[in-house]
Amino acid sequence: MSRFRRQFTILFTLLLLVFTSGCWSSKEIEDLSVYVGLGLDVAEESKFEKSINAQGGHYPKNNNFTTTVQIVPRIAPKQETQKSTGASEGQAFLNERLTGDSLFQVFRQFALRRDRPLIGHHLKVIVVSHELTKKYSLEQLLDFILRDNDIRPSSLVLVSHGTAFEALSSLEPGEIPAFYLKGVVANSYRSNKILPPVSLAKLDGKMQSGASFLLQNVITAEGEHKFSGAEIYKGETKKWIGSFNQIELEGLSWITGEAQEGAVKSYAPPNGHTVTYEIKSTKSKITPIIQGDNISFHVKIESEGQLMEDWSAPEIPSTDKYIQELEVKFADTIKEQIHQVMGKMQNTYRVEVAGFGEQLRIKYPKVWKKVKENWDETFSQIPVTYDVKLNIKDSGSSTD
Amino acid sequence: MNRKQDQLTTVQAAAFIINYMLGAGILTLPRTTVTAAGTPDVWISILLSGLLVMLMGIILVTLCRRFPGKTVFQFTEEITGKWIAYVLGVIIIAYFLTISAFEIRVMADVTGLYLLEGTPVWAIVMVFMWIGFYLISGGVNSMARLYEIILPITLILFVLAIFLSSDLFEINNLRPVLGEGIMPVIKGLKPTTLAYTGYEIMFIVMAFMRNPEKGKKAMVWGILIPMGIYFITLVMVIGSLSIEGMKTRTWPTLDLMRSFEIEGLVFERFESLLLVIWIMQIFSTFTITHYAASLGCSQLFKKKMLPFMIILLPIIYIIAMIPENANDTFKLGDAVGYVSIYLFGIGPLLLLLLSMIRKKGGKYN
Numbered sequence: 001m002s003r004f005r006r007q008f009t010i011l012f013t014l015l016l017l018v019f020t021s022g023c024w025s026s027k028e029i030e031d032l033s034v035y036v037g038l039g040l041d042v043a044e045e046s047k048f049e050k051s052i053n054a055q056g057g058h059y060p061k062n063n064n065f066t067t068t069v070q071i072v073p074r075i076a077p078k079q080e081t082q083k084s085t086g087a088s089e090g091q092a093f094l095n096e097r098l099t100g101d102s103l104f105q106v107f108r109q110f111a112l113r114r115d116r117p118l119i120g121h122h123l124k125v126i127v128v129s130h131e132l133t134k135k136y137s138l139e140q141l142l143d144f145i146l147r148d149n150d151i152r153p154s155s156l157v158l159v160s161h162g163t164a165f166e167a168l169s170s171l172e173p174g175e176i177p178a179f180y181l182k183g184v185v186a187n188s189y190r191s192n193k194i195l196p197p198v199s200l201a202k203l204d205g206k207m208q209s210g211a212s213f214l215l216q217n218v219i220t221a222e223g224e225h226k227f228s229g230a231e232i233y234k235g236e237t238k239k240w241i242g243s244f245n246q247i248e249l250e251g252l253s254w255i256t257g258e259a260q261e262g263a264v265k266s267y268a269p270p271n272g273h274t275v276t277y278e279i280k281s282t283k284s285k286i287t288p289i290i291q292g293d294n295i296s297f298h299v300k301i302e303s304e305g306q307l308m309e310d311w312s313a314p315e316i317p318s319t320d321k322y323i324q325e326l327e328v329k330f331a332d333t334i335k336e337q338i339h340q341v342m343g344k345m346q347n348t349y350r351v352e353v354a355g356f357g358e359q360l361r362i363k364y365p366k367v368w369k370k371v372k373e374n375w376d377e378t379f380s381q382i383p384v385t386y387d388v389k390l391n392i393k394d395s396g397s398s399t400d
Numbered sequence: 401m402n403r404k405q406d407q408l409t410t411v412q413a414a415a416f417i418i419n420y421m422l423g424a425g426i427l428t429l430p431r432t433t434v435t436a437a438g439t440p441d442v443w444i445s446i447l448l449s450g451l452l453v454m455l456m457g458i459i460l461v462t463l464c465r466r467f468p469g470k471t472v473f474q475f476t477e478e479i480t481g482k483w484i485a486y487v488l489g490v491i492i493i494a495y496f497l498t499i500s501a502f503e504i505r506v507m508a509d510v511t512g513l514y515l516l517e518g519t520p521v522w523a524i525v526m527v528f529m530w531i532g533f534y535l536i537s538g539g540v541n542s543m544a545r546l547y548e549i550i551l552p553i554t555l556i557l558f559v560l561a562i563f564l565s566s567d568l569f570e571i572n573n574l575r576p577v578l579g580e581g582i583m584p585v586i587k588g589l590k591p592t593t594l595a596y597t598g599y600e601i602m603f604i605v606m607a608f609m610r611n612p613e614k615g616k617k618a619m620v621w622g623i624l625i626p627m628g629i630y631f632i633t634l635v636m637v638i639g640s641l642s643i644e645g646m647k648t649r650t651w652p653t654l655d656l657m658r659s660f661e662i663e664g665l666v667f668e669r670f671e672s673l674l675l676v677i678w679i680m681q682i683f684s685t686f687t688i689t690h691y692a693a694s695l696g697c698s699q700l701f702k703k704k705m706l707p708f709m710i711i712l713l714p715i716i717y718i719i720a721m722i723p724e725n726a727n728d729t730f731k732l733g734d735a736v737g738y739v740s741i742y743l744f745g746i747g748p749l750l751l752l753l754l755s756m757i758r759k760k761g762g763k764y765n
Contacts, residue, residue: 025517365576
């Protein structure tokens, strides 16, 4: 009996092994369309959609936006799919576009025209065109994306100056624009002209806090991309109100203390030759000053770095006096940049995105509570003083 | 009544408390506390309420020490008389059942959302419950041995995974400290106290302890370790996602894990890892409560335990399926939490006073 029982147990275990291993609802990766980039544009129906609609293949919807999904690896498009711009040979990705008014519905529409359903687990970059965000708030546009349980909050958010579709296109064979954009964002440690990466998770926090915020912008020309400045979003509406150019973004990075890497160029006397300073470290401190009902700010910036380029001809020896002169020159350039961005914030756009409110919130929570509601307006009237100190530690590998 | 092999060491008793305490709650803890308090100061609340719970725990242990070798279901009768003890026992059993069901439900919801999308709920739950039944049918000792294995694995991996998110951490999200005074901290005490439900298992575990005089030690350690885990979780989640950013997230702790990717390491994503190890914690909470409820039934009705274990399985499943949506589930969780505050916060104190007045139970030094 016991022998029979043992044999039975072994047999049963082996059977269990066969029947219980494996995945219930597994899907083979070859049968899925993995999208890595997502673009949102102002509605513009493609030829394909128009001709489908002409044949009665439409469903009730408003054309509010056009979404682009970037699928990798490229699956040979069917004959009727439009040859999108820049669909050159050897492309590693496929950009699919559809128009609609509900992102989720549009995504499910893909199931009607592709044999491989979309999955969002590997979405890396979301590009929103700034035109679209003039009309709709980011909260509306990204609502589905924040709710979806496939898409991870680690996806980066960028704003395109042109269309998001262009930003997700590339002429370079083998290049995948979504990965490319992600890589450039990671370069923020090489330049203070790139904003620190803003992931969905961080963006959600910014949107919920009600303060105005910045998003990295990307410009596309001739199929190539460049990061240039940042787009400003108003806290109350989460809509686009303006942009900073590169110089203003640099100025901003000095105030926030994010200018940890990068270059400062200036022209030194007597003949105005180029000199460049490499930032090695920066400390910035925003101090709110409360006097009665008056709020003011003082920004103290201290930076250390190297003299990395000097075009003086004939060569001026790096004496202490010369270095000190240069330090003042560089500090002036930085002040000029800060001045420019402060002007944009306080006068042109009347928003505050440099973290002044944050410091006030931390140091004077009671005062902050009073001014929080109308902070952007209030800030435009607040005097800000700044003080920039530069220290050239050495002059690189060359001494003169 | 306890057989020789059914004895627990002090470490095992502490492991019981920790494994029971750490459960599904940690996945939502940052949201519930911050919503109540409104400021980032909840990390102070979690420490304060930890101390408060420790006090309640010590009262509970003191009560149990008067009745060596007896569980709550057995000694209340001596203090209050048969009928009140009966009612109290049934309430406690219902409480354990509800917690058990709640853990099952949260586990099913979360795995359905992030881990096994498409697998039917009953398939996930069934396997989970059967294995749980298999474990508890082995008695306290086999449970304790499993918890001793689970505990270090889950704690180390959890803390490791949480700290991997340090790239996102911004200290400004935690400031200002006490910006709106002490009130938010007080408001945060309620949800943070709920996070510590679980120490009541000492009502039962004490009866099995080899050295019951070390009950207080087990209790203090059993609360200190979850306190540390909760503290780390709160600080990291608030610091990374900011209080505004996580108020809207359903599972903030999991979303923290989903908010970063690490390239170059063997794994890029850690939410599945976190979920998988955390399911072990949920499993232990489930089995402990299932066992406690079964034990309660058997001692109350003076019958064998095994049939009760089997009878309770479908009951737990049905309770777990009662909440219609995620909101209802969270409400159920809150409700059991409140019940536990009255039942195990105030209850032991009353019972202790009563037993002293009526001179029931033995004295100890």
